Amino acid sequence: MIPLEEARAYVLDRCPAPVAGVVDLRGALGLVLSGPVGAVEAVPPFDNTAMDGFAVRAADTAGAPVGLFIVGTLAAGSVSDREVGVGEAMRIMTGAPMPPGADAVVMVERTSASADDTIVTVEIEVPVGNHVRCAGEDLRSGQEVFAAGTVLGPAHIGVLASIGCRSVAVYRHLRVGVLSTGDELVTGTPGPGQIRDSNRDALLALLEDSGITGVDLGLVADDEREIEQAILAGAADCDAVITSGGVSMGDFDYVKVVLNRIGDMRWMQVAIRPAKPLAFGLVDGTPVFGLPGNPVSSMVSFELFARPALLSMLGNTRLDRLRVTAVSDGGLGRHPDGKVHFARVMVGYENGRFRVSTAGGQHSHQLSAMAAADGLAVIPDGDGIPDGGEVEVLLLR
Ligand code: AMP
Ligand code: MG
Numbered sequence: 016m017i018p019l020e021e022a023r024a025y026v027l028d029r030c031p032a033p034v035a036g037v038v039d040l041r042g043a044l045g046l047v048l049s050g051p052v053g054a055v056e057a058v059p060p061f062d063n064t065a066m067d068g069f070a071v072r073a074a075d076t077a078g079a080p081v082g083l084f085i086v087g088t089l090a091a092g093s094v095s096d097r098e099v100g101v102g103e104a105m106r107i108m109t110g111a112p113m114p115p116g117a118d119a120v121v122m123v124e125r126t127s128a129s130a131d132d133t134i135v136t137v138e139i140e141v142p143v144g145n146h147v148r149c150a151g152e153d154l155r156s157g158q159e160v161f162a163a164g165t166v167l168g169p170a171h172i173g174v175l176a177s178i179g180c181r182s183v184a185v186y187r188h189l190r191v192g193v194l195s196t197g198d199e200l201v202t203g204t205p206g207p208g209q210i211r212d213s214n215r216d217a218l219l220a221l222l223e224d225s226g227i228t229g230v231d232l233g234l235v236a237d238d239e240r241e242i243e244q245a246i247l248a249g250a251a252d253c254d255a256v257i258t259s260g261g262v263s264m265g266d267f268d269y270v271k272v273v274l275n276r277i278g279d280m281r282w283m284q285v286a287i288r289p290a291k292p293l294a295f296g297l298v299d300g301t302p303v304f305g306l307p308g309n310p311v312s313s314m315v316s317f318e319l320f321a322r323p324a325l326l327s328m329l330g331n332t333r334l335d336r337l338r339v340t341a342v343s344d345g346g347l348g349r350h351p352d353g354k355v356h357f358a359r360v361m362v363g364y365e366n367g368r369f370r371v372s373t374a375g376g377q378h379s380h381q382l383s384a385m386a387a388a389d390g391l392a393v394i395p396d397g398d399g400i401p402d403g404g405e406v407e408v409l410l411l412r
């Protein structure tokens with residue numbers, strides 16, 4: 016067996032570098048900037064009011080309450096060339112540009128207009144700049160807005176839209192193929208000895224959850240020729256291929272046999288539980304992840320190897336889930352076996368501490384515990400974590 020870190024480094028070292036391209040802003044969510052973005056416009060582009068109210072000269076409010084002559088109304092989207100003179104006020108709506116002469120805004124709640132709407136009584140004294148949003152207060156023209164390597168979230172998309180950046184230089188999106196292998200698997204109603212293929216759907220969902228497009232490469236029997244054809248087709252069409260099943264010690268585990276023949280592969284026994292067997296390598300330059308078949312193992316293997324590798328191919332520098340230290344409620348039992356265990360746990364937060372408890376049956380076919388899990392507790396080799404003991408947890412969501 017090899018340590019997790021060695022297997023992970025092997026995989027990450029062999030994944031291709033991210034490929035830069037230009038995409039429409041609408042398709043950029045979750046992608047990583049391949050270069051810095053600069054602002055060619057200021058945001059806001061002009062001084063404007065943050066409140067509905069009256070634009071005034073701050074000096075005129077000294078000794079409030081004071082009466083000022085109302086000289087017009089300014090809606091958002093319109094511009095006034097009428098100056099607000101001494102003793103005057105202009106009614107103004109949120110977002111409207113400050114009229115010339117005015118240097119402050121009094122919110123409408125602190126004013127009252129005369130019945131004939133000619134005079135406004137301002138109830139409070141306000142300083143220069145009161146409720147004024149200055150040009151460039153969010154972004155100055157010419158400044159760097161986002162550095163290369165920024166992962167674009169919804170707010171980044173909003174900022175880019177605010178400076179008119181409709182296409183962005185990012186690392187390209189990935190399409191990743193998913194293939195199931197096993198004579199016992201069916202897509203329809205299982206017959207005697209057969210089960211439904213669930214890994215394909217779970218792995219496609221894991222990809223989608225990571226912002227990656229999954230490509231369904233289907234289900235193939237434990238047959239060398241069929242497996243070879245499916246992997247070659249997937250490698251030609253996709254940026255990476257994920258298979259499940261056929262990498263263990265069974266008589267019909269042909270995935271590792273095929274990969275050995277057609278790829279630059281390494282078959283590893285990683286000192287972890289679940290997900291000990293892993294085949295990884297390149298087929299015609301395309302990374303292929305041969306994940307184990309047990310449903311929990313394939314998902315954990317995706318988490319530990321495929322997800323960080325694919326994130327690196329998308330240009331991310333942060334590849335890992337957050338890890339926190341938690342208190343174990345009820346303990347997490349295990350026996351020494353030379354492996355690090357990843358237990359499926361539910362995670363809560365109470366009185367300033369994370370707390371974990373088992374999410375259910377911990378065998379690698381018990382997928383319902385994976386569904387209930389918020390995290391994977393990392394249990395080092397030994398006798399497990401006692402009730403109330405501390406354990407490191409990798410947060411899955
Ligand atoms: P294998 O790694 O091919 O020996 O498979 C290990 C276990 O996982 C066996 O019990 C398989 O039936 C099961 N298994 C393999 N692939 C899938 C799949 N796609 N969906 C559900 N179970 C699977
Ligand atoms: Mg199998």
